[in-house]
Amino acid sequence: MDNIQKLIKTFTESLEIEPEIVTDELSYGSSSWDSIAHLALVASIEIEFDIMLSSDEVIDMSSFKKAKEILGKRGIQF
Amino acid sequence: MESNFNLNGKIALVTGSAGGIGWATAKTLARYGASVILNDIKSKELLEERKQEIKRDFNSEADALQFDVGDFDAVQNAYNDIFKKYKRLDILVNNAGSLFDNLVGMIRKQDIEQTFSTNTNGVIYNLQSAARLMQRNKSGSIINIASIVGRVGNEGQVVYGGSKAAVIGITLSAARELAPKNIRVNAIAPGFINTDLIKFLSPTIFNQRLNSVKMKRIGQPEDVANAVLFLASDLSSYITGQILGVDGGMIM
Numbered sequence: 001m002d003n004i005q006k007l008i009k010t011f012t013e014s015l016e017i018e019p020e021i022v023t024d025e026l027s028y029g030s031s032s033w034d035s036i037a038h039l040a041l042v043a044s045i046e047i048e049f050d051i052m053l054s055s056d057e058v059i060d061m062s063s064f065k066k067a068k069e070i071l072g073k074r075g076i077q078f
Numbered sequence: 079m080e081s082n083f084n085l086n087g088k089i090a091l092v093t094g095s096a097g098g099i100g101w102a103t104a105k106t107l108a109r110y111g112a113s114v115i116l117n118d119i120k121s122k123e124l125l126e127e128r129k130q131e132i133k134r135d136f137n138s139e140a141d142a143l144q145f146d147v148g149d150f151d152a153v154q155n156a157y158n159d160i161f162k163k164y165k166r167l168d169i170l171v172n173n174a175g176s177l178f179d180n181l182v183g184m185i186r187k188q189d190i191e192q193t194f195s196t197n198t199n200g201v202i203y204n205l206q207s208a209a210r211l212m213q214r215n216k217s218g219s220i221i222n223i224a225s226i227v228g229r230v231g232n233e234g235q236v237v238y239g240g241s242k243a244a245v246i247g248i249t250l251s252a253a254r255e256l257a258p259k260n261i262r263v264n265a266i267a268p269g270f271i272n273t274d275l276i277k278f279l280s281p282t283i284f285n286q287r288l289n290s291v292k293m294k295r296i297g298q299p300e301d302v303a304n305a306v307l308f309l310a311s312d313l314s315s316y317i318t319g320q321i322l323g324v325d326g327g328m329i330m
Contacts, residue, residue, distance in 0.1 A: 039210075039213070042210070043210070043213050043214055046210075046214070047214055052157065052158050052161040052210070052211070054154050055150075055154065055206065055207075
């Protein structure tokens with residue numbers, strides 16, 4: 001499984017949504033992505049990619065696109 | 079029979095553990111099998127000595143991280159180090175504290191800021207990072223060291239009492255928020271305990287405080303450490319959001 005597939009999987013499982021909804025347009029506040037789901041999503045991403053995000057990164061991760069950017073800065077290529 | 083206090087395999091961070099209650103707590107947790115991460119703002123050499131002492135006396139894993147609990151970035155860096163090395167945290171003891179006494183009218187802005195930075199902000203910074211590590215394993219115990227002054231107040235301790243009352247409020251809210259993740263958050267409110275923080279008291283004040291203890295003895299750091307052990311262990315697995323007084327029946 002490549003990194004983009006891994007990331008999509010964390011989103012679908014954490015937010016309990018279908019993979020086709022996971023696009024760059026998917027953002028915090030839409031679908032089931034509320035504050036509680038956000039922390040579950042962050043934990044899931046951290047486990048999947050074996051990293052620990054900073055508080056600023058957790059707060060800034062407001063869309064699927066932004067998640068890719070933040071992980072990209074951590075050396076995870078998409 | 080296996081001890082219910084068994085902490086084998088658990089990773090514990092104790093802030094402010096170079097001396098006093100923190101040091102007694104670190105030794106107690108190590109005695110019962112935890113791998114202890116020591117922290118203090120004091121010298122690296124002292125922390126290193128403490129670390130070696132734990133390893134030698136308890137044949138236990140130990141680590142030392144020097145950082146200021148009131149420094150947001152330093153706390154995040156420390157938890158990154160913990161994540162890289164251990165991938166988990168099971169027990170956090172928010173013990174680091176700063177004592178400031180002065181009467182109303184003689185309190186400077188910087189005294190308020192410094193006391194709250196360590197006693198209150200530091201608790202939130204550590205709790206937040208610890209909870210994120212703990213929720214990966216859906217388990218954890220956070221023990222905040224508050225104070226009897228935060229519950230009932232004391233003359234000359236508006237700043238210190240305020241900072242410790244805040245710790246109680248933090249504990250109660252965090253306990254509610256983190257209970258669904260099986261992370262327990264409790265506080266201990268020590269009374270008159272024999273640490274460096276009291277050695278500057280005048281004999282008159284010392285005796286006044288001692289006389290207010292119904293058990294007629296000063297508490298030892300180990301008395302607090304034993305309460306921490308209980309709250310860290312599985313014996314308290316259904317206990318969260320509680321403020322446990324360790325004060326010998328003290329009335330301020």
